[in-house]
Structures are given as C-alpha cells and as structure tokens.
Amino acid sequence: MAFTNHSGLFAAVHENAINTTIGHLMRQRPSLFNYATLIFTQALSSQFCMPIAPPPGGGPLFTVEPQLPVLGAPQPLGLDWCLQLSSVSIDLYPGRTLTLPPELDPIGSQQFALHLQACFGLACPDDRVVENLAAEMEAVVAARVLGVAVPTADVQPVPSANVLCSCLDLFGVGHFEWGAVGGIPGKFLKTRLDNLEIVDLVTNPPSNLESMLECYLRVVLRLGVLPRLIVPMQSLVLNITKMLQDNDTSIGQHVTLVLATDVPNNPAVEDDELKVFFNLKVD
Amino acid sequence: MADLTIAVSEAVCAKTLEVVVANFGFEAADRASFGSFMAGYDGRLVLKGGSLDLRDDDTVRLRELDARWDKLQFTLGVAIPELSLGGGVVDLPSGTIHLPGVTLFTGDPAAVVTVDLAPFVKHELSLVASPLIQHFDPATTAIGKHCQDLHAALDIDDTKPQWRVFCDPQTIDFDLFDFADTVGDLFEEAFTDAIDKLLPHDPLHDIILAAIGSVADLLRTLLDIPDDISEWLSDLFNVSFGVFNLILQFVADFFGKCISFFQLDDPYPMFPKTVEKGVELPDVTIPLEHLTATVSDVELVVTADIGAVS
Numbered sequence: 350m351a352f353t354n355h356s357g358l359f360a361a362v363h364e365n366a367i368n369t370t371i372g373h374l375m376r377q378r379p380s381l382f383n384y385a386t387l388i389f390t391q392a393l394s395s396q397f398c399m400p401i402a403p404p405p406g407g408g409p410l411f412t413v414e415p416q417l418p419v420l421g422a423p424q425p426l427g428l429d430w431c432l433q434l435s436s437v438s439i440d441l442y443p444g445r446t447l448t449l450p451p452e453l454d455p456i457g458s459q460q461f462a463l464h465l466q467a468c469f470g471l472a473c474p475d476d477r478v479v480e481n482l483a484a485e486m487e488a489v490v491a492a493r494v495l496g497v498a499v500p501t502a503d504v505q506p507v508p509s510a511n512v513l514c515s516c517l518d519l520f521g522v523g524h525f526e527w528g529a530v531g532g533i534p535g536k537f538l539k540t541r542l543d544n545l546e547i548v549d550l551v552t553n554p555p556s557n558l559e560s561m562l563e564c565y566l567r568v569v570l571r572l573g574v575l576p577r578l579i580v581p582m583q584s585l586v587l588n589i590t591k592m593l594q595d596n597d598t599s600i601g602q603h604v605t606l607v608l609a610t611d612v613p614n615n616p617a618v619e620d621d622e623l624k625v626f627f628n629l630k631v632d
Numbered sequence: 633m634a635d636l637t638i639a640v641s642e643a644v645c646a647k648t649l650e651v652v653v654a655n656f657g658f659e660a661a662d663r664a665s666f667g668s669f670m671a672g673y674d675g676r677l678v679l680k681g682g683s684l685d686l687r688d689d690d691t692v693r694l695r696e697l698d699a700r701w702d703k704l705q706f707t708l709g710v711a712i713p714e715l716s717l718g719g720g721v722v723d724l725p726s727g728t729i730h731l732p733g734v735t736l737f738t739g740d741p742a743a744v745v746t747v748d749l750a751p752f753v754k755h756e757l758s759l760v761a762s763p764l765i766q767h768f769d770p771a772t773t774a775i776g777k778h779c780q781d782l783h784a785a786l787d788i789d790d791t792k793p794q795w796r797v798f799c800d801p802q803t804i805d806f807d808l809f810d811f812a813d814t815v816g817d818l819f820e821e822a823f824t825d826a827i828d829k830l831l832p833h834d835p836l837h838d839i840i841l842a843a844i845g846s847v848a849d850l851l852r853t854l855l856d857i858p859d860d861i862s863e864w865l866s867d868l869f870n871v872s873f874g875v876f877n878l879i880l881q882f883v884a885d886f887f888g889k890c891i892s893f894f895q896l897d898d899p900y901p902m903f904p905k906t907v908e909k910g911v912e913l914p915d916v917t918i919p920l921e922h923l924t925a926t927v928s929d930v931e932l933v934v935t936a937d938i939g940a941v942s
Contacts, residue, residue, distance in 0.1 A: 352639035353931045357647075359639040365938075366635035370902065370918055372941040377916045378903070405942075406914035413909070600655040621633070629644045631651060 356609035356626035364441045364621045371437050377404045383411035385431035388472070388506065398468035398514035399435040416504055417471070423489040425504040426482065429472035435516070436466035441618050450546045453522050459618045460524045460543065468516040472509035482507060518548040519566065525616055530579065538580040538616075542570050582608065587627070603632040634922070634935035641931050642686045653679040653697070663707070670709040675750075676702040682757075688929045691762045691802060698813060699755040709744040751821070754814045756807040763925040763932075764800035764889070767898065769793050779890040786891070793899075795923045796892035801884040816852035820844060896920060899939075 352359040375382050379401050389397065389411065401410045416427025440447040440462040444455060447464050456462050474482075482505075492499050522544045527536045545567045550559040587606035593599065608615055609626035617624040656679045663672030682697030719733020766773070770791055775783070783790055823844045831837040899917035906913050919939030926933050 351641075351928070351930045352637065352933060353641035353644075357641045357644040359637070361637040363633055363635045363637075369635070369938045369940065373918045373938075374903070374916055376941050378913055380908075380911075380913065404914070406917075408913050409911050600651065602651060602654060604651055622637075629647050631647060 355612045357629045358606060358627040359624065360627070361622040361624045364439055364446055364623075367441075367623070368438045368446070371439075375434075375437070376402065377406060378408065379404055380409045380412045382434040382437070383431070384414045384433075385411045385470075386416050386427075386429040386472075386506075387413050388429045389431055392510065393429060393431075393472060393512060396470070396472070396510075396512040397431055397433065398470045398512070398516065399433050401433075416506060418504070419507065423486050423493070424499075424502050426486075426507050427504040428474075428507050429509065429512075431468075431470040431512070433468045433470075434465060435468055436464065438464045440464070441621050441623060443619075443621070445621070447520070449522075450520055450548050452546045453520055453544055456522050459614055460522055461618050461623075463521045463523065465519045465521075466516060467519065468514055470512040470514040472507075473511055473513050474507045474509040475511070478508055517550060517562075519545065520548065521545045521570070525618065527582070536582045538582065538585065540575050540578045542567065542575060545570070605630045605632075634924075635937040637933065637935050639931045639933045642684075642929070645686060645692070645932060646684045649682060649684045649694075649697075653682055668711045670707075670711070672707040672709075673705065674707075675704040678702055686927050686929055686932060688927075690927045691760050692927060692932070693758075693760045695758050697757045699757065701750040701753055703748060704750040704753055705746050705748045707744060707746040712743065751818060752814060753809065754817070755809070756805075756813065758805040759884075760802040761799050761888070762802060762927065764798040765923050765925055766796050766798065766892075767793070767923070768796050768895075776890075778886070782890055788891075792897060795896045795898050795920060797894040797925065798892050799888050801881065801888050804881050804884055806880050813852055813856075816848045820848035823848075896923070 352361075383397070383401055385393075385397070390413075403410065411431070411433075414430075414432075417430050419426040419428060438447060440449075440456070442456055442458055442460050444460075444462055447462050449456070449462055453462065489499050521542055523540055523542045526539055526541055528539055529535075530537050545563055547559055547563050547566075550562065585608055589604040589606060590600060590602065593604075606627040607630050609628045612626045615624075615626050617626075658677040659675070661672070661674040663670060678700055680698040680700055683695045685693040685695065687693055714735055716733060716735045718731060720731050722729045722731060768790075770793065775790065780790070782788075824841060827837060827840050827844065831840065897917075899919045901915045902918045903916040905915040921937040921939045923936045924934070926935075
C-alpha cells in the first residue's frame, strides 16, 4: 500500500528515531536533563547519582538551581541536591520497546507509552556538621530572644560530602486528540495522559506513599505540563509561500501544506511510528 | 523500517510543477555599443503546460514543458554624425534675417531597428530524470576540477559533510524552436484576428473561434508527431537523439552531478544554539544515515535513519 493513499504528503517518524534523537539531546545538551546546586561543579562533581559525560561541543553539564531550604531554620540554610533525568524513552503503538508495568500493559490503539527514570540526590550532612550548625542556630535564636540585633544573612550552605541518591522509574501512557480550547476559535492538538505508574517504590510497611506520588505527578503533568504542549491547528499549517519568501523567492500564489482531514487519525500513532498526513493547497 | 519517511504523491508533484510553471519568469535585457553600432535585447521568458509522471523505474518524466517569450526584442542601431542644413544669418540694410535651417541625425543612435521575435521563437523541453543522492565528505569525496571551479563561482561550501540530492538526467529532448506550437499559434492568432474584425461578438463568433482553436490544436498535434516519436524513442533506448540534444545531455550530466538542488548538513543541526540563563548552549546535531529516494508510479519516497549516539 502506498504511503500517500490518503493524502498528498506523508511523513512518519519511527519511535527509534525519537528515542535516538532524545539520546543525542541528552548527550549534547545535558543541562536540559540534569539540575543541581552550584557545589556540584566543584566539591560534589563526582557525586552525581548518574555520571554525566561532558558534551562534545562544550556547554554546561547541568542547570544550576538554588539550594533546598532547611525549613524553620532561624538563619537561611540550604541543602545541596541534584535531580537527573537519566532515561527518557517513548514507545508508540503497538509497543514493543518498553517493558511496561502490568498496570499499563498493553497500550491501546493510537496510544504511546513514556518512560522516565529520575534520580534525586540529597547532600546529607554528617552529625558533626549538623551539631556545629545547631550551635550557630541556637546562638541566633538566643540573640533574638535577648533583643540583640542579628544581621540578615545569605543562604548558608550546609556542607556535606555525601550524596544520597534514589531513583524512580515512571511510566505513563497517553494519546493525542484534537479538541477545542474554551473561548478560542479553532482546533488544538492536545496530548492527553491516560495513566501513570511508578515502579518499585517499596515502602515497609506498604503505604499510600506510591499512590500519593503518582497522584501528585499525574496532577503536575495534567495541569502543569500537558496544557503547555497544546498546538493550534493553524500552527501545523506549513506556509510554503512564506518559506519561499524567507529564501528570497516570491510567488504569486498562496501555497500551504495543511493537515489532511479525511484520515481517521492525524497524527496517527501506529506501527511504532508517529505519522502525519498533509495535503497541498494552492490558492 | 526507516527512522524517517517522507512520501509525496504524484498528484502533489504535478501540482508543484503547476505552481512552478505559473510563477516562473525570467527576464533579461542588455544593450551594448560597438563604435558606430549598438545592439540590445530585451526578453521575458515564461513557462506553460508540461506534465510530470512518476514511474516505476525510479525515474520522473517531465513532458512537453513549453517555454514562451512574452517579448524577445532585438535592437540594432547605427550612429550617424549630425548634419546641419541651411540656417545662418544674412545682414540686409533693413536688418538681420535668420535663415531657417534643419539638423539631421540628432538621435542617439540615429537609426534604430527593433524586431520582436517572440511569436516565432518557442521552446519545448521533455526529459526523464532520476533523483541521485550522494553523501559528500570533504575528506574522501572526489570532485572534478571543473566542478570545483563551478562550486567556487557559486559559493557552494565544500568544507562540511552533506547529503546532496542531484537531478540525474537520463534523456533530454529540447526543441530550440518548437515548430508545431509556433505554426499552431501563428495560425490561431491570424484567424482569430480576422474573425474578430469580420464578425460581431455573438454566439456564431464564439463558435467559429472554438473551431479555429480545435483546428490549431490538431495542427499542433500533427506537426508534433515527429517530435513525439523522437521522445518515445529516446525514452525507449534511454538515449538523447540529435546532436543538439546529445550536447545538452552531456552538459546536463555535468551539471546534474555537480550542482545539487537540495542539500542537508550531516550531522544535521536539529536544535539551534541558544542562550539560557546567560549560558550559551551549542546546537544539537544528529547524524543522518542511509538517505535514499525511490520513485514508484504513485509516489516519491525519501527515507533516512538517525545515527546512533556516540
């Protein structure tokens, strides 16, 4: 069967291409996948949960983030930490690349599965350091109680040479759909999360911790991440006339590539590929 | 299964040709002096017609693409020295009289002849070609000296690896003078003008014009039969017939394998360089492998793979 049976132009990306491209992105721009406090450039550079290879073209290993505040401390104190997305991969229907947890397996028609492995590392201070800092905190509190002015201070790092790491495997299943966005004309391509599962979060005794985390992540994805990924249909129209104009070639006709509407699913998630069907329109 | 697949239907290819034909225009004008003589030209070339077929043997066939001159004016001029006749002043006892005079050949140049050859010069191109994909590596891919010179003249960058897509011509049939269309057009224009002058614009006028159009089309078809046979034979034996077409084939072979009409840097810059939080992040590139183009009778398919992470 021809690729263009249902449209004038057909484009498909295999899941291997998506995953390999993510691999290139992780290798060449690791700062998109690794977040840590500044100390990880120096004393803790060897303490990442997962080692980061220097990108071949140069550039930072991670994005610098502020320290984790010690809640309630009379003077601002911060703990060093790192968060690493060590694996990101996608499996498109019918789904043979990822080994999904039983709760999600198998994925349905037009669905895709996503796997994230995230590692969180906390620089945990030893008792001696905490005792010394505790004495400082007591001194600050005592001075305040006695009415002695205590100058405000910047966040003081809590020194530590020991990073405790914990990694979680997160699997999600989703699909694409077209729909309206309240009050705005036109259709939007939306990415929907159908289910989410954290694997091997073992607690003893079993508790609601895994469910709580999954609930939180599900809410974060549905309300914080996925709404940002909606794509208006008109932005999926490729304006050939404008592309030619940008290359110093003007034509007297309006030529566009528009999404084909007479195919059942566009984009389609099938045969391990993400497929898009276009038609050429000349006005 | 390839990592990336793009397929373009034959209908889209044909529509693309229509857009190209409708929007193509080539204008050239110049004038030069050679002592007492000058010569100049002023022309505008447009395209008409033509059809595109995709074929099972990995080739694309362009049929009878007409090139027409909206105007094709050649001008010749001769400069003649100015010549003054008569004139002058005559003093008489009653006063001064200015005699009438005339100056000849005051123009620059003095005598100019312009002929418009547009109605008589029509071209037609038919060709069979196939996409040819080459991975260019500056370290290992050899380029001939003439091709190198051409690249230098056209500012083509030969310093980085690229995938290059060429149009490899198999056969070419180019009619420098499209006799069938020229005669057909002249016939149609002459009779249309005559009918316009003789008859009022009524249904009979329109019927006669339609008949003239049909006769002109028949004339074009009949006169084009030898050329059609030549194109058919070229296609059958995969060789261009005629000395002119053979020369053209030779030239097109050179350009077809020297000048690519599409190129992709390899590795391809997928995400451009950017600055985040004051830090410059270099562009993210992906290696492209196994770029191929295949033609069937229904579509043109381009596939590629993405190279592994090193």
